[in-house]
Amino acid sequence: MPETRSSERIEISLQQLRDIAFLSRLEVPDESLEELRSDFLALLNHFKQIDELPTDGVEPMAHPLELSNVFLQEGVRCPAEPDELLQNALEVDSERRVIVPRVVE
Amino acid sequence: MAELLWKYGAEKLHAMVMNREVSCREVVESHLDRIREVEPLINALITICHAEAIAQADDQDKRLARGEAVGPLAGVPISIKDIISTEGVRTTCGSKMLAEYIPPYDATAVRRIKEADGIIIGKANVDEFAMGSSTETSHFGPCLNPWDHRAVPGGSSGGSAASLVAGECALALAEDTGGSIRQPAAFCGCIGLKPTYGRVSRYGNISYASSFDQIGPMARSVVETALLLEIIAGRDLFDSTSADRPVEKWSEACGQDVKRLRVAILKEYVSEDLPPEIKGGINKTVDILQNAGVEISTVSVPTASYAVPIYYVITMSEASSNLARYDSILYGHKTDADDLISLFTRCRAEGFGKVVRERIMIGTYALSAGFYDDWYLKATKARRLVSNEFAQAFQSCDAILAPVAPCKAFKLGEKTDDPLAMYLTDVYSTIANVVGIPGLAFPVDFHEGLPVSVQLMAQPFNETVLFRLGSMIEQEVDIPRLWDLAE
Structure with missing residues (x-):
């Protein structure tokens, strides 16, 4: 069974875009969706030329270096002071706890 | 004397400081004066490290006065792309986020530069999260090409190249x-090296696409590019993908005989469709190489034509994963929301620009069930095919010659x-990053009025x-400095 798809142009619905936006954790206003779809389709229809390459049985290459696992000696390290690490946080209370919107009722 | 110091290269400045002809403070003040003069014209730096650079210079002057090493x-001022972490100095990635x-x-490369007493003078403008080819997507405004302020400096390291050339x-x-x-580097007319993937630690480099990102040097001469690589290269325990390879004296390779080296022109990238000036740059390079006794041939890598789609599908996928960390809680753009999901979606919509948002979404799509x-998966298999073809191509040559881009700035x-x-x-x-090989x-x-550049690629390491x-080629071409033309 060849892996290549049909040569039809890729299509994408506005609802699919809304779903992708949610998966991406991005607010996308409805008035931006058409422009987004236009950019999506222009790019994806160009990218799909990789379908022309015969890749049946080819080992995927996730990384340019053929690395095996790298093991390090375990040990406690403190690369920075807690206060330094928290200086960029959204909101921190007096006990160095990061404050976020309520998660449970 | 002091007002001219900014024109000098790294080697000369270091030698002058060591010979006590000038102080590090004078060198830094000269560069800060130059920054005040040209920065309003080119917008190459997001942050100018005025106080930090003066403090570093004064410290070095004191040590020199005491006879310490x-x-x-x-004495060498360096700009750092603002996607590379610097302790205590804001690192924006060119983003509102x-x-x-x-x-x-500090990033490991920055720490090594500091240990070598390099003086960090500023954080260079960049396309947002390094996603761009013109440094126009920066939240801090576009950087402009020092040779022609109507033109882009290229990207995403446009601020780095522009700050150097200016x-x-x-x-x-x-x-x-x-x-x-x-x-x-090509658009601004300086030297730029993308090292082999793994040659330089990525620790502290804020990730865009982890299997492609590689820190590297830029300079106004080849030997200075080599000198900076010698400082930043080498294994780092903070980056398990940094290669355990010896750091070589690359500066000593500069000027070595090139006779009988074999350079192949990449057939798929040097076609009749190239603009005449870009083709002319390739032809000129071939003439110089032949005159120096280099053997020239042509090599075909058919899958090289697919590098752009392979590159974008994989990098957008990696970006969608890497940039998932920006949720505004521990760091990043702050916004108000009543619940956690709204906080995430709103801070990301407000904090990321259009290009970054689109790449995250396409990457999310490419990875989704x-x-x-x-x-x-298809793109990673295609990446293997390209990599195998390149390995085969290097059986018959030592380096591959190609244009850097299909146009000038x-x-x-x-x-x-x-x-x-x-x-x-x-x-x-993109091909060098798809395969992981070095490119100069x-x-x-x-x-x-604009530079025309070429690139040479070699086998890993x-x-x-x-x-x-x-x-060798650098000695045979006559490339003016920006200030030569101004005079």
Whole structure:
């Protein structure tokens, strides 16, 4: 069974875009969706030329270096002071706890 | 004397400081004066490290006065691409998302530069999260090409190349995901090396696409590019993908004989469709190489034509994963929301620009259930095919010659409304990152006031051959400095 798809142009619905936006954790206003779809389709229809390459049985290459696992000696390290690490946080209370919107009722 | 110091290269500045002809303070003040003069014209730096640079210079002057040792970069001002973490100095990635972010640690490459007494003079402008080819997507405004302020400096390391060429610094530390060192070096007319993947630690480099990103040097001469690589290269326990390879004396390779080296022209990238000035740059390089006794041939890598789609599908996928960390809680753009999901979606929509949002979404699509096999997996298999073909091509040559980009620096705004047109400026540069091989870009000509450059690529971990060839070609071409023309 060849892996290549049909040569039809890729299509994408506005609802699919809304779903992708949610998966991406991005607010996308409805008035931006058409422009987004236009950019999506222009790019994806160009990218799909990789379908022309015969890749049946080819080992995927996730990384340019053929690395095996790298093991390090375990040990406690403190690369920075807690206060330094928290200086960029959204909101921190007096006990160095990061404050976020309520998660449970 | 002091007012001219910014024109000097890194080697000369270091020698003058060591000979006590000038103080480090004088060198830094000269560069800060130059920054005040040209920065309003080019917008190459997001942050100017005025106080930090003066403090570093004074410390070095004191140590020199006491007869203490200083490092090989003492007295040398360096700009750092603002995607590379600097302790205590904000690192913005050219994004509203990180506009106020101050890293609590240095990137390994930055730490090594500091240990060598390099003086960090500023954080260089960059396309947002390094996603761009023109430095126009920066939240801090576009950077402009020092040779022509109507043109882009290239990207994403446009600020690094522009700051170097304009004399704001003597060396620049940059990063290349799909051409982000080589293409701006080409558009601005300096030297840029994308090292072999793994040659330089990525620790502290804020990730865009982890299997492509590579920190590397920029300079105004080949030997200074080699000197900076010697400082930043080498294994780092903080980056398990950094290669356990010895750091070589690449500066000593510069000027070595090139006779009987074999350079192949990449057939798929040197076609009749190239603009005449870009083709002319290739032809001129071939003539220089032949006159020096280098054997020239042509090599075909048919899958090289697929580098751009392979590159974008995989990098967008990796970006969608890497940029998932920005949720505004521990760092990043702050916003108000009543619940956690709204906080995430709103801070990301407000904090990221259009290009970054689109790349995250396309990457999310390529990795999502039902589409993963057709996009991400297919692209990683195609990446293997290209890599295998390149390995085969290097059986018959020591280096491969190709254009860096299909054009010289283009006009501001020319491609911002057409993402595909912008992506296609990377058509010849992404290949080195897809395969993980080193690439050296350098100018060989000038055409209508803008530099024309070429690139040489080599087998993994053979930067040496690039420095040998690049330094020889550099001696045979007459590339002006920006200030030569102004005078």
